[in-house]
Amino acid sequence: WEKDPALIVQAIHQENVTTAHFIPAMLNSFLDQAEMLALGDGTNLKRVFAGGEPLAPRTAARFASVLPQVSLIHGYGPTEATVDAAFYVLDPERDRDRLRIPIGKPVPGARLYVLDPHLAVQPSGVAGELYIAGAGVARGYLNRPALTEERFLEDPFYPGERMYKTGDVARWLPDGNIEFLGRTDDQVKIRGYRIEPGEIEAALRNIEGVREAAVTVRTDSGEPELCAYVEGLQRNEIRAQLERLLPGYMVPAYMIEMEQWPVTPSGKLDRNALPAPSGAADAETYTAPRNVTEMKLSQLWEDVLKNGPVGIHDNFFDRGGHSLKA
Structure with a gap:
């Protein structure tokens, strides 16, 4: 039931839930149900945490529209730092024009660093790798000493303590919040x-x-x-x-x-279960070749693009083509 938005809304009503947590993808489905059932009227819900994945600004704006009296908090943190290491309380007016919702500032007891490959502090606005230090950092990985040594490093700013190398790319914003940019291994x-x-x-x-x-x-x-x-x-x-x-x-x-x-x-x-692209044209817009020349061109496209069928109105670049393939 925990993945059924209708049952979640029902449980929030029946159990007088005040605090909930969603991953952003599930949050949209929850908002569909909340809007349809007018959950915003008379609910005891006071705050919703969204974390595990980046929160889209449009989702945040929709949340403010559907549940204006409920606080939305964007959380960040890996398991290696006892999950929550930073949080950001959204403000619809302040965050309206943001390209990304910040992950905020460290929770009490945590320290966040944005460092370059030499472990030097990056200035505000400059991207670097995010490191987490403080009370929540784990001791390491069970029975994996090599990985522990790679990820849990000595904290250069607090001798005798350690920090966790997250693999996340981030930067400090002028207002003192941190903005998540992606993964070092996703580039x-x-x-x-x-x-x-x-x-x-x-x-x-x-x-x-x-x-x-x-x-x-x-x-x-x-x-x-x-x-x-x-x-x-x-x-x-x-x-x-x-x-x-x-x-x-x-x-x-x-x-x-x-x-x-x-x-x-x-x-x-x-992400491993996302479907492979077929590149096929939409059935509604597909028009088959009408003569020998168009048939030969269509076959050439299918050979180059590795997908088909190719219709006479298809765009080479929209179907996965680029200059080198051309």
């Missing part, structure tokens, strides 16, 4: 360009009508290519808007419309 190089998929996800989530988005790198065609999974708008609408927000090399080759997201047993997005 990819495609056709010579270094790309952060998290940056593309942030742009997608800020498009009007997009409810949720994820970006992965696929190698189904034999080479790495960006694939976007989006809920809320048709892929052609999204591509047109994304091309105005990002340089061409950052626009995903594939766009897949999602109605239901695969999740892990803990409720987080299961």
